Amino acid sequence: MDTSHSASALVRKLESITKLSDDAKEALLRLPMNVTSVGPGHDIVREGDRPSNCCLIVEGFACRYKITPEGKRQIHAFHIAGDMPDLQSLHLKVMDHSLATLSPSKLAFIAHHDIHELCRAHPGIVSAFWRDTLIDAAVFREWITNIGRRTAYQRIAHLLCEILARLTAIGLVQGGTFDLPVTQAELADATGLSTVHVNRTLQELRAAGLITMRDGSVTVRDWEGLKAAGEFDPNYLHLRQGEAA
Amino acid sequence: MDTSHSASALVRKLESITKLSDDAKEALLRLPMNVTSVGPGHDIVREGDRPSNCCLIVEGFACRYKITPEGKRQIHAFHIAGDMPDLQSLHLKVMDHSLATLSPSKLAFIAHHDIHELCRAHPGIVSAFWRDTLIDAAVFREWITNIGRRTAYQRIAHLLCEILARLTAIGLVQGGTFDLPVTQAELADATGLSTVHVNRTLQELRAAGLITMRDGSVTVRDWEGLKAAGEFDPNYLHLRQGEAA
DNA sequence: CGATACGTTGACGGAAATCAACCCCGGTGG
């Protein structure tokens, strides 16, 4: 089985945030991995698990989440092609949250052992992964700010800006339009709102001429307006090319 | 100037989350650093800065924060002795948030160059730092959940539990009592609430017999009750010894 | 075709924000 196509999603993602040596790129492309397809709403790993491999998203959308004892769900992050959302399991043995697909997805699993090998051989890759972890953390901080200090309207605008910027970085946006296979309930759990309020807020964003949505796809009609509405400043994403637009 | 005393705070902190070889410990203790004392409310680094060294907190409390365009402040994390809150500047050149002291503090600055050297010589230390970054991220996720899905009462209870657990891990809690040189306004900015509401909520926590506060110190009167009130589960802190109590 | 998931709408209630005082205390300077 040739898995280099799957690995190339990872290379492209890492190159969107850092510079890789040719050596490192080749090593990444040679990484042994098991590729599988799963449907939407599939739990990849659950809180409490002790994974022995890491999951690379080749295609599709995933999210990290946690269910509180009261049964409320909070989504911490959305993940897209090229992301390795449970890279942390390399160093943190027990999962403190869960990871699930949002859309039908293609996943590639890489054994911890092989990643450790790779890291030993290529210090540059350790740096790249560490940098990726740091950026993840920066995104989490931004979400804290988003949920803690912005109104519903701002929160959703901000979230859409972030997704657009990240999808742009890996080439998944065409003329302001991108796939967003995410229900309003999931947007609610990501922004700390109720589904009802998300529904009304999306209507406001549409009424303001900032976006349109149909099926699972979003079109940004007024990028400057959306950025302003969400107080969006892409610095925290630490992308190499800077601005998305 | 002998700085090994300052570095020992770092060693103790790292040992609370991972195992260090004797070799690595010695190297950490020999790290060149500049120690200075600063007052409360001092900005260590600001959003937009490009630091060339990292800051180790030797004594005192600090926080990371960001001011939104509307002038609202969100605190992302509290930091205590042994923490290196801007370790990220090693790999992310431009600060995406600010870092400030909350109390009079002793800080040690370590040049990026020296940390890079250290990492090159001791891969075990890279792992330790990476693990630390991963735990930081786990704490951010927990804060997202806290702010997004818990009531004011739960949020503050949870925050107090977290601080107690972390201070316990480095030996800064005596019989349920610990220093917390943090104003109600700062608690508000950490929990996404208003100062008025924090004030009322603290009164409720006191009335429930869970805590007492005076001057800058907190005593937990009912640890089980506080944990229950905050839905606190310390797993996400990934401490080596497990439970704080 | 009924079941189910997702989106939408209206009515109502509540948690927390906002606004506005007021208190206490330590510092400071006239």
Next chain:
DNA sequence: CCACCGGGGTTGATTTCCGTCAACGTATCG
């Protein structure tokens, strides 16, 4: 020495944003 000031904490009154509850529409699918 005391008046003044500012920061932090406290309180009450009012407002508002958003949650909850409940119903209904629509599309997809076994």
